[in-house]
Amino acid sequence: MLVLTRRSLLALGALGGAQLVLCGCTDDGGSPDQERKKADADLPLRTRAVAATDQLLAGYDAVLAGPGAAQADRLRALRAEVTEHRAALATGLPAASATASASATAAGAPVTTAAQLAAAERTTAGARLADLSAASPELAKLLAVVSAAGALHAAALGDTAPVTAPAAAVPTPTASTPAASGSAASTPAASGSTASGSAPAKTPLPAAEATALQTALAAEHAAVYGYGVVGARQPVGPQRTDAQTSYLAHQAARDAWQRLLNSGGATPTAAAPGYQLPFPVADAAGAKQLAAHIEVQLTGVYAALVAATSGELRQRAAAALREAALAARHWGADQTALPGLPAAGGATPSPSASA
Template sequence: MQPPSRRTFLALGLLALTALTACTGSHGGNDTTPGNRGPLPNPDEPVILRSIAATDTLLAGYDALLAGPGGAQAAVLQPLRAEVAQHRAALAYGLPAASIPPASPATSSAGPGGTPSAPPSGTASGTASGTASGTASGAPVGTPAALAALERQTAQARLADLAAARPPLARLLASVAASDVLHAVALGDTAPPVAPPPAATTPTEAPTAPPSDQPTASPSAGPSADPAAAAAVTALQGALGAEHAAVYGYGVVGARLPEDQQRTDARTAYAAHEARRDAWQRLIGSLGATPAAAAGGYQLPFAVTDAAGATKLAAHLETRLTTVYADLVAAVPGPQRGTAADALRDSALRAHRWGAADPAFPGIPEPLPTPTAATP
């Protein structure tokens, strides 16, 4: 498989991160301390290397199944493995080559029937995680169900590092974790596809200042004099506005669906978005700001006249929300990132259920049309 293109990394925002850290010397660049003692360490590197190691374990699991008799379920496994390889490349981008463990062979080097062939010259045949069929717990990956469980475990491990990562990396980790869960579903995971939103998201303390690459806020974000806290409130207001639009949109979706499972799914999604909206309202209020009110109406991105249009709108709403929540992960401080990442995952799973394509990086797509409040 060819490595991700420059356009892919632009979409991920990783080139901007690399440029920033090269200037500060914090991403393995050539800048030195005043005493000329060499490059400063990259504070994200331990998190990145942990995530790469977990990704290599996943790649080993895919390779073990593909190397089985006839390349078991190759048609399903190969595209998923290719996305995992993209995750690895994105995580490793910008790190010094010497610090990156060698990768396993890419899917594109697979031989007939999906069985991996000998790796290209200079490519390691193993992974950084150990044996070719091992999992994080040491148990072999012998079935798609075992690999699905490993995808879920890997997603949780990535989310556990959110608070330790700087904003751009946190955004990437949340996106890749959502992709891991989508992979688990594609592999037959029978766990509930969407966890219910939290009953409350009131923080135990106000947001604190994030790292120096956190965006600044507009003066109207809230009463806080702390620019970082105001920026977090601005991002939360944006998420609240997106949920207002989703609640409105699902009202349209439900009205165009017949009384069947799809309408039941629409009702469930409508309730989930109401709960998420209410949670953001409580959180914003607890931070001393006034939650943004819903608009009187919203301009839909396209006409919805039948069930097909309704399902397309539902997929569009959820896909747009993945972008909102990926951005929110990067905008809020550590204590709130987990909630934003959960919302990203939930919307990615609902988008999948409504028939949207599963991207390798949920929430970090090409620009999408944005539903806007209707003009009175």
């Protein structure tokens, strides 16, 4: 197996490094006054998110207080994570704003069962996406991460319906951010020419977005390679089928980012001739651990992509983050309350070694 060359951006075992590169590209070196204005603009968004989180916490309390609450231990664990979400969302809020949202809990539909709670998690996860376009880069990243966590919670409680943002919250695609079609970006007009017969002009991507997309593309190149190893180590059966499905999904994501970079006048990052695996993969258990590792690391890549982009592209990055988080859960990864952000102490969540 060839080892990753120095010209390549990352290896499978170092996908976490891409998070640092990608986060760095969002630093605009703004003045203290600019930073204060950003924080002020985020205040109503944070207040709204905290109010929605309080509704969820009230729902957890109502279900846990019910007679013979099923899955009590799981519910308590999920509630603890929601409490972490609230603390993160309330950062920077005045004390009065951070506590006043409790009165909003009565406005939501009553939650008395685990099924209703799962639906509330899914709905709230979608609502988190409504403020992505208006949020500062760092708040947008947090909102996308919390939305992904809400999707994980809903799935853990049995609700696997798609998480979608309110229709009015999704920006209209522009020339620089083609609309998604399934898991791939749409391409320019099929004719490839204007009325005069010349090739249509490409709208250059902003430098920060192009850099962020190149990082995401490099990560998907590595993921495609990794899933080739995962599939080869799985016996014929459901897990091999899952590996093949994931392999195709990451190929589609890779192709979508390549098309978007091409349409923005950038030369897409090429795949490396080979990648260094983060650990030996000799059997199905190791393959499952590798798949979990790939997806956990991709949550960080896509969380940073949310912060580096805007508009419809930011929504797509948030969707990719959510899908990576759900895939990591499928492969048995142990995740933090905020998938895509560093765990306490800066450590990256480790995938489970269970078969």
